[in-house]
Amino acid sequence: MNFKWISVLLLAAVLMCGGCAGDEPQHEKAGSETAAEQAAAASGKPAVLTIMTHDSFSVSKPVLAAFESAIGARVTILKSGDAGEALNKAILSRNNPLADIFYGVDNTFLSRALKTDVFVPYAPKGLENVGPALRLDPENRLIPVDYGDVCLNYDIAWFKDNNLAPPAMLEDLVKPAYKGLTVVQNPATSSPGLAFLLATVSRFGEDGYLGYWRDLKTNEVLVKNGWKEAYWGEFTAASEGSRPIVVSYASSPAAEVLFADPTPAEAPTGVVIGHGAAFRQVEFAGILAGGKQTVLAKKAMDFLLSRTFQEDIPLQMFVFPVNIMAALPEVFEVHARITKEPSTLDPERISRRRDTWIREWTDTVLQ
C-alpha cells in the first residue's frame, strides 16, 4: 500500500543518489588517469588542478590527456555559466577560490576583471609567440589564449536567388536594398551583440554610431536577445527565418562545413570582415589569487600557450589560437577568414563607456 510504495521510491532514490555520489570523479578521470596516478603515487595524494571557465569551453580528449601529463596532475574543468556569469562567480569566490585558473575573460570584461585583483601576474613560456596587439595587460595578470572576430554572416544562396550582392561593409546594411534583411543581438544580453555594437562605435566613432543605428532601425533591423535565437530562429541559412544577414563569428562558416552531412565543398554562409566590420574578441586566462596549486597553475598556463593546446582550440571552440606558431586545421584554412584589420577598442575605454553605450543603444534602437 501507500507506505510500501513510498519506501520503494525513497529507497530507489537513495540508491540512485548514492550511485551518483560514487560516480562523481568518473568524468574528471575521463581524460587520462596515468598522469594523475603517477602524481598520486609520487606524493601519496592525487594533485588536482581546477580550471573555471564558461559554458562554451571545450578541449579534446587527447589534448586533455597531454595536459595532465604535462603538469603531472589531474585537471578538473568547472563550467560556470556564460562568460559574464562565470567571471562574476570567480570574483565572488575570491576569498575561497573555486579554482586555480580562470579561462575566458574577454576584452570587453578585461578592465573590470583586472580591477578586482583576483588574478596574479605570471608570464608563461611561449608568450613571445603571441602578437603584441593581443597582449592587453602589461602586467601579465591575464594572458591572451584565443581570439575570434565577431562579424556579419550572410546566406550565400539567398543573395544568389534574389540577385542581390551580399553586403561588403557595415554601411551597406542601411541601404534600401538591404531593408529588413539583418538580425543582430542585444548588446545588453549577448556577447557577440556587444562586440558588434563596439564594432560600430569603432567604425563610426562615438559621435556617429547612434546615427548609424538609427538608420539601421529605419531599415528594419531585427534585434534578438541572444546568438541562439538570432542564428537558429531568424537566419535563413540555419532556420525557417527570414533574415539572410546575422551577427555571428568569422569562423561560423567553418562550423557550417564541419557540422554538415555530407560535407559541402563550399560553406553555405559568407562573412563581412572588411572596412572595420569585424570586432576582435580576445579571450584571456589567468591564475586566480589564493588558489591552492600555485606551482601547477604556472605549468598549466604554460600549457595553455603551447602548440598542443593552441592547435586544439579551433575545432573545439571555433576561435583562433593566439600562438602564431600554431597550425590551423584545414577546414579553418579554407572556410574561416582571419580579419587583417579588425576593429578594436581600448579595454579601459570599453570598461568606462560600455554601460553608457548600451544605454544609448537601448534608447535608440529599442524605444
Next chain:
Amino acid sequence: MDGHGTAIGRLKPLAVHPYAAAGLVPAVFFLLFYFYPLSGIIIKSFFGEGHMDLSFLDQVFSSRRMGKIIWFTFWQAGVSALLTLLAALPCAFVFSHYRFRGKKVLRTLASVPFVLPAVVVAAAFQACFGKAPVMGITIEHPLVLIFMAHVFYNFSVMFRIITGFWTTLQGRMTEAAAMLGAGPFNRFFHISLPLLKPAIWASFALVFIFCFSSFGIILILGGPGYATIEAEIYRQAAHLFNLPVAAFLSLLQILFTLVLMWGYTNFTKRATRFVPEGENQHLKTPKTLWEKAVVCGAGLFIVLLCVVPLAALAGKSLVHEGQFSLVFYRELFRNASDSVFFIPPFHAVRWSLTFAAGALVIAVVTGVCAALFIRHCETRFQSRWATLFDPLFMLPLSTSAVTLGFGIIITLDKPPLNLRTSLWLIPIAHALVGFPFVVRSVLPALRSIPDQMGDAAAMLGASPFRVFRHIDLPLMAKGLVAGAVFAFTISLGEFGATIFTARPSTPTIPVAIYRFLGQPGAMNYGQAMAISTLLMGVTVLGYVLIENIRKENTEGF
C-alpha cells in the same frame, strides 16, 4: 506512539504532535539552502564596501525603464495566468466528469511541454505555425509568443490540480441540484465553482508566480523589447556586475510574492469546505451528442495546444535534407570532435533521471511535511502561524536563480556544507523549486479533509501515524501525484540552471541541448532536435512510472 494505547492516554500528554514536528523538515531545508545563501548574498551586495551604500536606489527609482519592467512583470503574469485558466478549466471539467479512450495519454502529453527549454519551444512554434500570419495576427509578435508559451508551459499545472480536485468533489451535490431543477449553468456557477475555488486559486497562484518570475521565455521569445524583474536581475548581476541593484530587485520580487501569497492564503481560508468522496465513482461515458462534442472538443484542444508543437519538433529531428532520416539520432552517439565534453545520450538520460528522482523525493518529503505542518497550524492555532508559513514556502518559485546561485558561492563553501561544486546541490536546487508545487497540490486536498475525521480516528485509538497513513495520505494521494509530477518535471527541465556554480561531470539532457545549439552547423541543430525529442520521451516514461505508483496506491480505497 504505537497504535495500541488508549485514546485518553494519548490525547492529553502529547506535547508535540508529529505533524507539528514535521514542520522541522522544511524549516531546516529552507534555512540551510534558501535563507542562508540568500541573506549572504544580499548582505554582501549591500554592505560589500563595509558600509551601506544606497546610492544605487537612485538608479532603480529614477529610471522609467525599471517602472515599465515592474508593471510588465505583473501585467503579463496576470494575463498569462488568466489565459491558462481559460484553457484549463473546460478541459478539467471534461476530464473530471467523463470516461473516454485516450484520456490518460492526453493527460500525460499535456505535461510534457514543461520540460522543454525555451529555445526549443521557440523552434517548435516556428515549426508548426511558420512565419505566416494566422487569422490576421502574426505569431511572430513577441506578446503573442510569450502568452502562447506561458499557456503551453503552464496548462498542465492548472489542468492537473483542478482535475484532481474536481474529480473528488463532483457527485452528490450537483446531482441533488440537478434533481431540484438547476440547469447546468446554475450548477456550475453556484455549486461547482465555489467548491472548486481552493484548487483554482492554488493553481492560479502557482501559475501567476511562475510567470511572474519567467525568465527564459521572456528573454528568448519576448526578445529585447520585453523584460521581467527576473530577466533584469540576471542582466544586472551577470552582465553589468551590478550586484546591489540585482539584490534589491530580488528582494522586491520576494516581497511582491509574499504580499501576493499572503492575500491568497487569507482568501483561500474562507473557501468552502466539502466532504470528499471516493474517486472514479461518478465518471460518465459521454452519451448524448452534446457530451460527445464537449469531450472531443477538449481532446482536440489539448492535441492542438500541446501535441502538435511537440510532434512538429519530433518531426524536425527526423528530417534531413528533405527526407526521412535517423542520421541525427545516429550522430548523437558519435563524438565528432573528440571533445571531453561530448555527452553520450544514455549518459545524459541517466543523469537527468537520477537528478529528477532525487529532486522528486526531496520535494515530496519536504513538501508533504510542510503541508501537514501548515494544516496542523490551521486547525490547532486558528491559522495564525499558517498565514505566516504558507506564503514563505512559496518563495523559491519567485527567487532569482542567479542571485541564489551567487549566494551559494559565498555561503555554502565550507565543510560540512561545501556544496558549491557538489552533485547534491543539483537535486536540492531542483527540489527547492519543485517543493512549492507539492505544497500547493497537496494542501487543498488536506484542507478539504474535515478535522473530525482525524479526531474520530484518534478517539478510536489510531496513532497520528495511522491517521496519516489511512486518512490523510489516501485523501491527498491525487494531489501528491500531481505535485510529484511537477517536481520531477521541473528537475528534468532544469529550471534555474544558473543556480549552479559549476557542473563538471553531470551532463543532463538540457545541458546537451544547449551544447549542440552553441555552435553553427546543420548537424548540431538536428541533434539538438533529436535529443529534445529524447527528453520528451524520457518525460513521458517518468510520468507513466509515477502515475502507476499511485494506481497501486489508491486501489481499494
